[in-house]
Amino acid sequence: MSNDKSTVRHHQHAPRPSANLPDASELQQASAMFRALGDPARLRLLARLAGGEVCVTELADLEEEKLTTVSARLQTLHDARLVKRRREAKHVYYALTDRHVLRLVQSAIEHAAEKR
């Protein structure tokens, strides 16, 4: 709740209840996450993961991209805590971190589809 100046009265408007604003650290984290989402190729990887976890080699096949290219995109998404990964023998599986990420991806796609 730092920088919450909503108690400042605007001279031409009725008083407004103090907004429940995120603090500076939450805003920094959320905006960093949005920057990671701001790329069509990374976003498509997330859309593929919306149905459940997928092995990185399968993602590369599906995307018809090099494994190194897809791995780099997944690393960016992992740094932003949008995906989690687990190893099983020689396979590395990726999945969306949680339901918040699923909702973010779904809301964005719906919004984009609706507004065309």
Next chain:
Amino acid sequence: MSNDKSTVRHHQHAPRPSANLPDASELQQASAMFRALGDPARLRLLARLAGGEVCVTELADLEEEKLTTVSARLQTLHDARLVKRRREAKHVYYALTDRHVLRLVQSAIEHAAEKR
């Protein structure tokens, strides 16, 4: 559904049902929207609008910023169709475009708050 290569069979994995992927235009729009969200100051404006529409002069007061600074941020959000505006006499009011945007903002904040 362009570029959907999910019918390509990965040799080491069970067949996977064709993903319901957004098309290239939807991905472009959604990622542009995420880039507009990828800034803490713009995100805080959206958080302020989560409670309902606010006049631009009141937003500038609340943010303790120049009107021109806040107007520029709102223009970026408007270009990305994250906010809508209406004029009433000398006032310009901004609001979130729809429930998808509200959900995007709320999900991001919850995700950021949860992962600290």
